[in-house]
Amino acid sequence: MNSLLKGRSKLFWKIYGIVAITFLATSSFYFQSGFLERHHAGIMMVSLLLVVFLSLLLYFDALKIMKSQQETIEGLMGIKLSLVSLIDLKDSYTEGHSKHVRDLTRQFAEYLKLSSAEIEEITTAAELHDIGKIGVPDFILKTNGKLGEEEFREIKKHPLRGANSIKALKGFENVAKIIRNHHERYDGTGYPDGLSAEQIPLGSKILSLADAYDAMAFGRSYRIAMQKNDILNALQQGMGTQFDPNLTSAFINFVQQRSTSQDYDPVCGMPTNRRNPLFQFTHKNQTYTFCSEVCFKEFKYSPEKYSGESQENKPLSKS
Secondary structure, three states: OHHHHHHHHHHHHHHHHHHHHHHHHHHHHHHHOOHHHHOHHHHHHHHHHHHHHHHHHHHHHHHHHHHHHHHHHHHHHHHHHHHHHHHHHHOHHHHHHHHHHHHHHHHHHHHOOOOHHHHHHHHHHHHHOOHHHHHOOHHHHOOOOOOOHHHHHHHOOHHHHHHHHHOOOOOOHHHHHHHHOOOOOOOOOOOOOOOOHHHOOHHHHHHHHHHHHHHHHOOEOOEOOOOHHHHHHHHHHOEOOOEOHHHHHHHHHHHHHOOOOOOEOOOOOOEOOOOOOOEEEEEOOEEEEEOOHHHHHHHHHOHHHHOOOOOOOOOOOOO
16 A cells, blocks of 8 residues: 555656746746746746646545545454454454554554554554454364363464465465464574574564464463552563563553553554544543444444453453
């Protein structure tokens, strides 16, 4: 999408530049011959009309780009929400977990000042990172005890299954790579490919930290939630073995300073503009802003799921 917008913008300015240079060159020629002095009023009117014409071209081109961009967003949001709903049907725990990891990942990626394209890819991967668990048998996925060796081998297949399930989707190629490698370890003992250090994609390293943090912060039937300081200590202990040392230090600083004044779509987690909203909805005296019609309709259908009213997946202790 970004390449399309840049391509159209470059084409317009190339045409604009050629016309401007031609106009200036022609004006210079006629100025030397005295023609401009004799026809000053007429030439000024033609120049004005030319500027107005080019400005209208730019305006209508911008409208087309905005419409195309919004249609692309709507399509991607529809695909992503459909995939997320499939994950939620498999395991209710992943509903809260995926959303928490998504939001934590986006805010950390923004803290690192990554490009907007990288942020969107990593955030999408975070929300879909457990999609491969759809293929894991329920008796393994929902067990209350410690997994056996054979069961753990089955669980370890979910990153590869997840990547394979979405890699054919146009625009999701990098998302699939991030999902595939989000359980790799810095020391090379992770899975499925045994990558180490700089071989691991940056997005996978970021997702790994956010995933681990949320897993420790929120309890399940077989594990109580951990306190924030204990989680940060655990992350520090994993520096150089499970996690990238430099990235972990940045993540710890981010968590300690974490606060945001940015508005985010409660459904998909994308940044929104409250001052100039495309879609807005008030629920129980709180106003929510949305990036797309798809997210707007999804929220209206089940507001309790996205407004924090649901009691499911709440932490067992404060983080």
